[in-house]
Amino acid sequence: MAMTNTELAQNGSINQMIEDVGLLRRIWRGRLWYGTEWYITVFGGLILVTVTIVTLLAPILSPYDPNDFAGSQFIPPGGGPQVLLTRSGESNRVTESYLNEQLVGVQRNKNGTNIAIELELDYLRYQTQSEQIEALQNQEVDSILVDERDLDAIIADFPQLEIAADGIGPSFTLGTDNLGRDILSRLIWGARTVLGVAILSALLSSVVGISLGLISGFVSGPFDRVASLTMDSIYSFPGLLLAIAMAAMLGPGLLNVAIAISVIYIPTFFRVVRGQVLSIKEELHVEAARSLGAKPFSILFRYIFPLVIPSVVVVFSLNVADAILTEAGLSFIGLGLPPDVPDWGYDLSKGHSFLVAGHWWMITFPGVLITIVAMGFSLLGEGLSEILNPRLVKS
Amino acid sequence: MSINEILYNIQDLSVEFHTRVGILGAVDHASLDIRRGEVLGLVGESGCGKSTLGKALMRMIEEPGKITSGKLLFDNIDILALDDSRMRELRGSRISMVFQDPMTSLNPVQRVVDHITEAIQVHQSYVTDKEARARAANLVDRLGISHDRLDDYPHHLSGGMRQRVMIGLALALRADLVIADEATTSLDVIVEAQFLDLLRELRNEFDLTILLITHNMGIVAELADRVAVMYAGRLVELAEVNQLFSNPKHPYTEGLLRAVPNIQLDEGELYKMAGSPPDLVRPPSGCRFHPRCPKVMEICSQVDPIFKSIAPNRMVNCWLYQEVPDEKLWVGGSTQ
Numbered sequence: 001m002a003m004t005n006t007e008l009a010q011n012g013s014i015n016q017m018i019e020d021v022g023l024l025r026r027i028w029r030g031r032l033w034y035g036t037e038w039y040i041t042v043f044g045g046l047i048l049v050t051v052t053i054v055t056l057l058a059p060i061l062s063p064y065d066p067n068d069f070a071g072s073q074f075i076p077p078g079g080g081p082q083v084l085l086t087r088s089g090e091s092n093r094v095t096e097s098y099l100n101e102q103l104v105g106v107q108r109n110k111n112g113t114n115i116a117i118e119l120e121l122d123y124l125r126y127q128t129q130s131e132q133i134e135a136l137q138n139q140e141v142d143s144i145l146v147d148e149r150d151l152d153a154i155i156a157d158f159p160q161l162e163i164a165a166d167g168i169g170p171s172f173t174l175g176t177d178n179l180g181r182d183i184l185s186r187l188i189w190g191a192r193t194v195l196g197v198a199i200l201s202a203l204l205s206s207v208v209g210i211s212l213g214l215i216s217g218f219v220s221g222p223f224d225r226v227a228s229l230t231m232d233s234i235y236s237f238p239g240l241l242l243a244i245a246m247a248a249m250l251g252p253g254l255l256n257v258a259i260a261i262s263v264i265y266i267p268t269f270f271r272v273v274r275g276q277v278l279s280i281k282e283e284l285h286v287e288a289a290r291s292l293g294a295k296p297f298s299i300l301f302r303y304i305f306p307l308v309i310p311s312v313v314v315v316f317s318l319n320v321a322d323a324i325l326t327e328a329g330l331s332f333i334g335l336g337l338p339p340d341v342p343d344w345g346y347d348l349s350k351g352h353s354f355l356v357a358g359h360w361w362m363i364t365f366p367g368v369l370i371t372i373v374a375m376g377f378s379l380l381g382e383g384l385s386e387i388l389n390p391r392l393v394k395s
Numbered sequence: 396m397s398i399n400e401i402l403y404n405i406q407d408l409s410v411e412f413h414t415r416v417g418i419l420g421a422v423d424h425a426s427l428d429i430r431r432g433e434v435l436g437l438v439g440e441s442g443c444g445k446s447t448l449g450k451a452l453m454r455m456i457e458e459p460g461k462i463t464s465g466k467l468l469f470d471n472i473d474i475l476a477l478d479d480s481r482m483r484e485l486r487g488s489r490i491s492m493v494f495q496d497p498m499t500s501l502n503p504v505q506r507v508v509d510h511i512t513e514a515i516q517v518h519q520s521y522v523t524d525k526e527a528r529a530r531a532a533n534l535v536d537r538l539g540i541s542h543d544r545l546d547d548y549p550h551h552l553s554g555g556m557r558q559r560v561m562i563g564l565a566l567a568l569r570a571d572l573v574i575a576d577e578a579t580t581s582l583d584v585i586v587e588a589q590f591l592d593l594l595r596e597l598r599n600e601f602d603l604t605i606l607l608i609t610h611n612m613g614i615v616a617e618l619a620d621r622v623a624v625m626y627a628g629r630l631v632e633l634a635e636v637n638q639l640f641s642n643p644k645h646p647y648t649e650g651l652l653r654a655v656p657n658i659q660l661d662e663g664e665l666y667k668m669a670g671s672p673p674d675l676v677r678p679p680s681g682c683r684f685h686p687r688c689p690k691v692m693e694i695c696s697q698v699d700p701i702f703k704s705i706a707p708n709r710m711v712n713c714w715l716y717q718e719v720p721d722e723k724l725w726v727g728g729s730t731q
Contacts (some may be wrong), residue, residue, distance in 0.1 A: 016425070091631040220458075283499055284494050284495070284496055284499040285499060285500050285501050285502045285503070287455070287494065287500075288492070288494055288500045288501070288504070288561070288564070290455060290486070291453060291455060291486055291487065291491060291492040291494075291519050292486060292487035292491065292513070292514045292517060292564060293482075293483045293484060293485070293486035293487035293488060293518060294487075294513070294517055295483060295517070298513075298517070302501050302505070302513070303505075306502075306504040306505075307503065307504060
């Protein structure tokens with residue numbers, strides 16, 4: 001019996017502790033009342049936490065410098081290392097010291113031009129693989145460099161060739177782009193740019209948009225009319241066009257791009273906030289606050305603003321997602337970031353022109369990442385909007 | 396403190412709303428005294444201007460509405476001459492208001508305690524959070540809400556509890572005058588009865604003056620000392636509650652009382668007043684009630700009667716009780 005009482009007392013204090021909830025605790029508690037979908041919020045949060053960690057650890061995590069021409073062009077995911085083929089029986093001639101005196105055949109645009117240079121080899125370039133193999137058989141070159149992926153097919157067709165050395169050169173987990181830069185490294189470093197620009201621009205636009213919307217909705221009158229008209233005119237522009245104009249005016253640079261993008265999203269915050277303020281300020285609790293003698297400033301920030309937050313959070317997350325795409329658009333046109341800044345949007349627009357040639361990996365990975373990060377922001381935004389709204393708390 | 400001391404003196408108050416269809420006179424030249432310590436009922440049908448009058452007393456008429464004439468003297472303070480910050484000081488500390496819908500009149504994202512402490516600290520900024528909280532706890536205890544509900548959000552409370560919190564806000568600073576604007580309308584009868592009991596207790600305890608705005612004659616009969624009846628923006632009758640119910644003078648009051656279901660009188664069908672309330676943008680000429688009045692006279696459509704004392708504590712706005720001026724002065728459509 002005594003046991004049970006102690007347990008009860010403990011349970012009581014635990015319940016009491018759960019009642020004294022802070023934000024983190026409430027998010028954790030969220031799983032109780034968010035029904036079976038609580039994991040969606042957590043999932044969105046996890047995505048963003050992961051991306052943020054990757055962003056911070058970029059120097060450690062990325063295998064190559066994002067701007068380095070680390071490999072040959074268009075190496076597909078997992079590919080990269082080259083194989084040195086010789087005529088059969090001659091593989092023993094290929095030693096490191098002897099290699100320099102040999103003539104090595106490489107395939108143009110494909111088979112490791114850079115490795116040949118790196119190894120300081122005398123090399124001849126050929127247009128196609130069959131020309132190359134023919135040259136080897138005709139004793140025009142002593143050996144040829146081929147991609148590891150092509151090896152099985154070549155040996156099957158030409159059994160008289162043999163492997164002199166393999167595993168030459170680096171390998172690329174996600175392949176390389178049209179300039180031979182490592183896509184993985186570019187994605188890891190690009191996350192910095194993308195998150196930086198998108199969040200910065202969303203922050204800028206939310207600060208301006210929310211304060212203008214609050215004031216405009218609250219004071220109404222001529223200020224409201226002028227502000228609404230201005231915002232509507234900005235909103236009526238095609239977003240990218242406006243960003244282009246702004247970016248062209250401000251010039252390149254991370255902050256400038258963020259400002260250019262933020263201009264597009266100010267009206268979305270403004271309109272949402274103003275609309276909400278207009279309806280909330282007619283609510284009885286605002287009138288009740290006035291009847292208690294509350295100052296206009298305190299009415300705006302204690303009685304109106306908290307009720308606007310849930311919708312603002314959602315707009316914010318959606319705008320961050322959208323800003324990523326706008327930034328990509330700006331980079332595509334060349335008004336975005338300086339070319340030495342790795343950037344998903346830039347990779348995406350570059351990759352798009354090579355998709356037809358079958359180099360799917362250049363566009364897929366940045367595209368998937370943009371989608372995932374945008375989704376992360378949306379999920380977290382929606383989830384937070386429910387958590388921050390005490391009206392939805394089950395008790 | 397004599398019951399006859401005048402707390403709020405309303406003289407010739409007019410409130411107009413500038414709407415798209417024209418100027419709407421929601422309150423038309425209303426004059427009324429509210430005495431310290433009394434419960435004054437203000438009754439009338441929907442849209443007759445009673446809430447507007449109540450708000451005007453706190454100078455809370457919002458655009459497009461405007462107080463166009465009159466004088467408001469609260470405890471000898473000229474309300475209309477005060478600047479905004481002085482007016483804010485007055486609101487909540489001296490005059491406060493309880494609103495119609497307790498469901499929406501509390502800030503949904505603020506805890507109960509925050510409402511009350513804010514009400515206190517707005518006017519007494521020297522009060523510390525801890526003291527304010529202690530005062531809030533006392534107050535809600537007094538209002539019959541357990542003080543461990545202080546940290547609840549409004550949506551945790553029932554309608555009756557919220558209305559008690561609203562009353563608590565009105566009482567947090569011991570306001571002299573509480574304007575209860577349809578405060579019981581959205582409560583069910585049992586909660587309403589409890590609320591009225593509470594109001595009565597509080598009135599005795601805190602020596603409150605209450606302006607009870609309602610369309611429920613039952614509540615007026617139960618709580619009010621005096622009753623003012625409003626019709627189409629005008630005060631038509633003012634009387635002590637017993638006199639009004641036993642001997643209504645104005646035809647509108649008469650009709651209003653006959654339209655209340657009475658368990659003792661076994662009438663087959665409830666009395667129905669002919670017509671409907673007038674359009675306040677284009678009110679009828681003369682007495683605004685004349686198109687519906689069963690006792691209408693020729694003069695009624697021509698000249699306004701005056702809101703005039705016919706007996707001690709009794710004022711009526713009707714030609715039946717005042718001398719009709721010489722026919723020469725008004726025949727021919729002149730309203731002067």
